[in-house]
Amino acid sequence: MRDFERKLITEWRRLGLPFSESTIVIAVSGGADSLSLLLAADELRKLKKLDLRIVAVHFNHRLRGDESNEDEEFVRQITVDRDIELAIGHSGSAIKTNIEQNARHERYDFLRRAAENVHAHAILIAHTVDDQAETFLLNLIRGSGARGLSGMPAVRKIEDSEAVIARPLLSWARRRDTEGYCHELAVKYRSDTMNEDESFTRVRVRKILLPLLADFNPKIVEHLAETANLLRVELPPEPEVSGEGLRLDDLRRLKEADLKRTIRAWLETNRGHLRQVGLKHVTAIERLIGSGKSGKTVELPGGDAVFKQGGWLCFGKNMVEKRGLAN
Amino acid sequence: MRDFERKLITEWRRLGLPFSESTIVIAVSGGADSLSLLLAADELRKLKKLDLRIVAVHFNHRLRGDESNEDEEFVRQITVDRDIELAIGHSGSAIKTNIEQNARHERYDFLRRAAENVHAHAILIAHTVDDQAETFLLNLIRGSGARGLSGMPAVRKIEDSEAVIARPLLSWARRRDTEGYCHELAVKYRSDTMNEDESFTRVRVRKILLPLLADFNPKIVEHLAETANLLRVELPPEPEVSGEGLRLDDLRRLKEADLKRTIRAWLETNRGHLRQVGLKHVTAIERLIGSGKSGKTVELPGGDAVFKQGGWLCFGKNMVEKRGLAN
Numbered sequence: 001m002r003d004f005e006r007k008l009i010t011e012w013r014r015l016g017l018p019f020s021e022s023t024i025v026i027a028v029s030g031g032a033d034s035l036s037l038l039l040a041a042d043e044l045r046k047l048k049k050l051d052l053r054i055v056a057v058h059f060n061h062r063l064r065g066d067e068s069n070e071d072e073e074f075v076r077q078i079t080v081d082r083d084i085e086l087a088i089g090h091s092g093s094a095i096k097t098n099i100e101q102n103a104r105h106e107r108y109d110f111l112r113r114a115a116e117n118v119h120a121h122a123i124l125i126a127h128t129v130d131d132q133a134e135t136f137l138l139n140l141i142r143g144s145g146a147r148g149l150s151g152m153p154a155v156r157k158i159e160d161s162e163a164v165i166a167r168p169l170l171s172w173a174r175r176r177d178t179e180g181y182c183h184e185l186a187v188k189y190r191s192d193t194m195n196e197d198e199s200f201t202r203v204r205v206r207k208i209l210l211p212l213l214a215d216f217n218p219k220i221v222e223h224l225a226e227t228a229n230l231l232r233v234e235l236p237p238e239p240e241v242s243g244e245g246l247r248l249d250d251l252r253r254l255k256e257a258d259l260k261r262t263i264r265a266w267l268e269t270n271r272g273h274l275r276q277v278g279l280k281h282v283t284a285i286e287r288l289i290g291s292g293k294s295g296k297t298v299e300l301p302g303g304d305a306v307f308k309q310g311g312w313l314c315f316g317k318n319m320v321e322k323r324g325l326a327n
Numbered sequence: 328m329r330d331f332e333r334k335l336i337t338e339w340r341r342l343g344l345p346f347s348e349s350t351i352v353i354a355v356s357g358g359a360d361s362l363s364l365l366l367a368a369d370e371l372r373k374l375k376k377l378d379l380r381i382v383a384v385h386f387n388h389r390l391r392g393d394e395s396n397e398d399e400e401f402v403r404q405i406t407v408d409r410d411i412e413l414a415i416g417h418s419g420s421a422i423k424t425n426i427e428q429n430a431r432h433e434r435y436d437f438l439r440r441a442a443e444n445v446h447a448h449a450i451l452i453a454h455t456v457d458d459q460a461e462t463f464l465l466n467l468i469r470g471s472g473a474r475g476l477s478g479m480p481a482v483r484k485i486e487d488s489e490a491v492i493a494r495p496l497l498s499w500a501r502r503r504d505t506e507g508y509c510h511e512l513a514v515k516y517r518s519d520t521m522n523e524d525e526s527f528t529r530v531r532v533r534k535i536l537l538p539l540l541a542d543f544n545p546k547i548v549e550h551l552a553e554t555a556n557l558l559r560v561e562l563p564p565e566p567e568v569s570g571e572g573l574r575l576d577d578l579r580r581l582k583e584a585d586l587k588r589t590i591r592a593w594l595e596t597n598r599g600h601l602r603q604v605g606l607k608h609v610t611a612i613e614r615l616i617g618s619g620k621s622g623k624t625v626e627l628p629g630g631d632a633v634f635k636q637g638g639w640l641c642f643g644k645n646m647v648e649k650r651g652l653a654n
Contacts (some may be wrong), residue, residue: 143550223470230473
């Protein structure tokens with residue numbers, strides 16, 4: 001067994017992934033990370049360490065023309081050569097705004113459907129320690145709040161399903177390990193030209209910010225990934241709130257930390273995200289809750305607002321703008 | 328009232344600091360931050376917004392020879408000119424190792440004693456938003472774990488005392504605001520040459536890392552400071568543990584997150600800090616707790632070790648080294 005394969009099977013056990021009588025789906029872009037995961041799992045199957053049906057899933061976003069199609073052809077060839085099952089999906093839409101975000105949604109949707117089709121027990125995604133560290137920095141730079149810094153989990157259940165999403169490289173594999181493993185197997189991998197395009201913040205984080213941080217601490221990638229992991233474990237779980245109003249009497253009984261958490265979770269539910277929401281907004285809402293006066297409004301970035309009505313704390317979508325139009 | 332003074336008195340109220348019939352101590356290095364705090368408080372007293380006894384406290388570390396003595400003389404002159412009480416302390420020792428850390432301890436000790444002498448209700452320290460952001464980054468780079476990223480509080484009680492330590496600039500003042508206020512009053516301030524010395528990590532964070540981060544997000548300093556604040560509020564309080572052993576039966580009843588927290592707090596108590604302690608050590612200790620075998624040892628960075636003995640989890644100081652000598 002090669003070192004990479006040994007580390008993978010150790011993590012496989014730790015994560016409680018199935019060893020036999022199961023189907024697993026592996027998302028494969030053609031890059032070193034996902035290719036190394038697919039090939040190592042396939043090698044482990046050949047070594048009889050795993051006795052599983054493995055289905056590779058490739059999603060062609062069609063965002064990069066010929067390059068996307070070459071990626072698809074590359075994955076097809078690799079899987080044909082090695083006799084690995086392959087499911088391929090194509091992007092239906094050509095939405096060009098917020099490319100990264102939409103592409104991700106489409107890809108995850110397709111992955112889920114592909115997994116359902118083959119009754120998979122696990123969807124494997126090849127995120128590495130580097131991905132975890134980069135995501136942490138991206139969220140830190142965007143100001144996503146405390147919980148926004150929590151790292152991706154190595155395993156999580158999929159809602160309304162027995163299947164899990166697992167990241168068996170996340171806790172140990174650096175990007176150079178996945179590249180090294182591909183070299184070891186003498187397999188070429190694809191390099192996404194987007195990974196070189198510095199108009200993407202993530203690329204600048206990788207190519208400019210992280211090398212500078214490594215001057216401060218050579219172990220920075222591992223540190224950041226670990227910090228993200230610790231925050232996920234240490235932060236209390238998100239309180240459950242609905243998109244409805246919150247009863248003021250209930251809120252006033254909460255301790256300060258719980259009140260802050262509840263407000264943030266409620267804002268996130270209503271806005272879909274917490275971008276640009278800062279401590280000052282949360283504090284203003286706390287003051288609104290605490291004060292006896294009605295009629296006051298806390299304006300949020302983007303035009304939403306929070307106000308009180310008949311004993312309830314209410315959320316007004318695009319309220320500030322609407323009021324402007326009405327006046 | 329000048330803008331800086333208005334913001335200070337607003338924060339004064341928010342923090343519950345006394346307005347009259349009290350004594351406050353203000354730590355003054357002679358730099359723009361502490362000088363602006365002292366002068367603004369003094370101006371507010373002249374404006375009858377505050378009716379307090381104000382005592383400036385300067386601590387001369389004697390780390391920078393003539394420069395340190397000039398700082399002292401400068402603070403003395405400013406306080407004489409304005410008829411402000413002043414207490415001066417001098418460093419007794421000349422410990423040159425870990426300069427920043429020791430100097431900080433000595434300074435805080437002297438501050439506490441000076442506050443006791445005058446029966447002060449509050450010790451005011453002039454940390455700014457920039458300090459909060461820089462400290463966050465320093466701790467992130469050092470890998471101080473999740474709780475190490477929690478920001479300084481704007482107010483905290485001093486143990487066994489009615490007094491508080493307050494940072495009335497922390498939540499709103501940028502360094503440029505304090506410099507601007509000194510300019511407004513036509514008062515010169517001292518610049519510590521250490522603030523320019525790039526052999527200090529903090530200086531490189533300020534001069535190299537933060538400007539690069541500002542290319543990503545111009546509001547980065549505010550974002551980082553706010554993240555540090557949110558983490559302080561959101562992370563559950565440190566569990567109480569003694570330096571004694573922990574009973575294995577108790578540990579085995581804990582939920583995973585509580586167990587991790589308990590282990591970390593216990594390690595911190597025993598080692599004095601959590602530096603270099605990572606998730607892998609905590610996980611190894613969890614496995615040690617969970618396993619039925621005795622005789623195994625988890626080695627920690629620096630030579631300490633954790634082991635089991637008669638139903639207890641035990642901490643061995645410098646154990647790894649000692650064992651080495653015994654063999």
